[in-house]
Amino acid sequence: MPLYLGLISGTSADGIDAALVDIDGQACQLIGHYFSPFTPQLQQRIHQLCTPGDDEIERAGALDRELGEKFAEAAKALLSQENLGPKSIAAIGSHGQTIRHRPPGQSATPFSWQIGDPNIIAERTGITTVADLRRRDMAAGGQGAPLVPAFHKAVFASPTTARAVINIGGIGNISWLAPGREPLGFDTGPGNTLLDSWVQKHLDQCYDENGAWGQQGQLQPTLLEVLLEHPYLARPTPKSSGREEFNLPWLETVLAEMPVLDPQDVQATLVEFSAQTIAQHLLACPGADQGGEMYICGGGTHNPHLLQRLQAQAPGFSLHTTSALGIDPDWVEAAAFAWLAGQTMSRLAGNVPAVTGAQREVILGGVYPA
Incomplete structure (x- = not known):
């Protein structure tokens, strides 16, 4: 059965959750998990980007690349822990780190921005990576969240x-x-x-x-x-x-x-x-x-x-x-993004219009081939 790897750093920005799952149809079994903590200094830099401040583009660009490396390291650490190579993984689903979320109803120009460059994740791991999962739903008129x-x-x-x-x-x-x-x-x-x-x-x-x-x-x-x-x-x-x-x-x-x-x-x-x-x-x-x-x-x-x-x-x-x-509560969110990667790779919709307000079901995210 195909294995997928999910990566997420949530609102708390305390670190990266990585989950390895076996997807069989609609069933999902957690195979392994790994947590990579952020330093207090890195957490503070992330939180500072969640509200307006000086030199935001420069800081966001640098942190996008830095977090891309850290997401890749977390994925590789989980694979090493489970004695698996990159060819064992069908795809990585990376939510990234949200630094600004302005959905419809809160902004005249809605957007949602997650950093943690998926190009770096795909390049460092040798695994096809699915990322930028919110914005297609927003393009269809949705909130881009929640996706789980x-x-x-x-x-x-x-x-x-x-x-x-x-x-x-x-x-x-x-x-x-x-x-x-x-x-x-x-x-x-x-x-x-x-x-x-x-x-x-x-x-x-x-x-x-x-x-x-x-x-x-x-x-x-x-x-x-x-x-x-x-x-x-x-x-x-x-x-x-x-x-x-x-x-x-x-x-x-x-x-x-x-x-x-x-x-x-x-x-x-x-x-x-x-x-x-x-x-x-x-x-x-x-x-x-x-x-x-x-x-x-x-x-x-x-x-x-x-x-x-x-x-x-x-x-x-x-x-x-x-x-x-059947799924440990600490790893549900990371498992969800592994599952969403499976939906994208199978060309299946990942959003629920009744949840996000999107006009229709859409295939989520961009695919960054290995």
């Missing part, structure tokens, strides 16, 4: 039970898979991005380990009320978001208008903010009032406090991780 619901539908849907696959990365997103209905998917707002930024600012840690710091704080209802007024949350679907809208400067602007709060209480409130925005979007899905199953993937699976608050907000849903469906 097509994968979730293919490998996680049940013919009898409504399932929500919820990725809690930097940004939260939902794939709603209900029997007899067209799949839905959209970004819900912040997942971990505000939590990570706040703990980095106050504890100099990349994340709140096990959600312990936030769990010890006290919810601040007034702050939560203001956070929930963010205009993104009221936008109709299809919609997608990113660090452009939910970031530390925005949070600090909100806090500047309020009495000084204990940082730990702010963290506790941010946990509730993420949980409520995910749950509110989930419960608005057609048929969700009947309950179902939710399967969590992404970094949020390592925050028990966040999962507890999400379960409390959606009591009609049983909560699991995607491990119960």
Whole structure:
């Protein structure tokens, strides 16, 4: 069976996830995985490109090439770990690193920009690479995101039970898979991005380990009320978001208008903010009032406090991780881009128009032959 390799660095920009998968029709088996961390300095350079600044084109061009090398190194490290050569791999699917996402409804000239030069990936690995996966959907009038619901539908849907696959990365997103209905998917707002930024600012840690710091704080209802007024949350679907809208400067602007709060209480409130925005979007899905199953993937699976608050907000849903469906939650996103590469190489559509708002199904990405 053909093997595909998926590469992604997400909103948190903490490193590269690489997943090796065996695709057999609509089945997808995770064969191996590898994580290549970014240094704090590199993470900061990426985050700086997510908002306007000086000399952006020069910095983006240099980082595009640098990340191309790092994506290639991650792919080669995974192959070495699994004792495989490049000829064993049908193609690499590389999402790259998003540095700016301006979808329809947020910009008069919509675009989405991912860096990590696929020419370098193909050249260094000797493996055909599929990349630039968002912009064809945008050319067809779509948001260019989220793209993973097509994968979730293919490998996680049940013919009898409504399932929500919820990725809690930097940004939260939902794939709603209900029997007899067209799949839905959209970004819900912040997942971990505000939590990570706040703990980095106050504890100099990349994340709140096990959600312990936030769990010890006290919810601040007034702050939560203001956070929930963010205009993104009221936008109709299809919609997608990113660090452009939910970031530390925005949070600090909100806090500047309020009495000084204990940082730990702010963290506790941010946990509730993420949980409520995910749950509110989930419960608005057609048929969700009947309950179902939710399967969590992404970094949020390592925050028990966040999962507890999400379960409390959606009591009609049983909560699991995607491990119960056969794929470790840390590698679902990378596996999805391996699967999308398989769709492209087979000349099959990779988007779901009901999710992205595109006018039609399209074959995604550009192909960079080995």
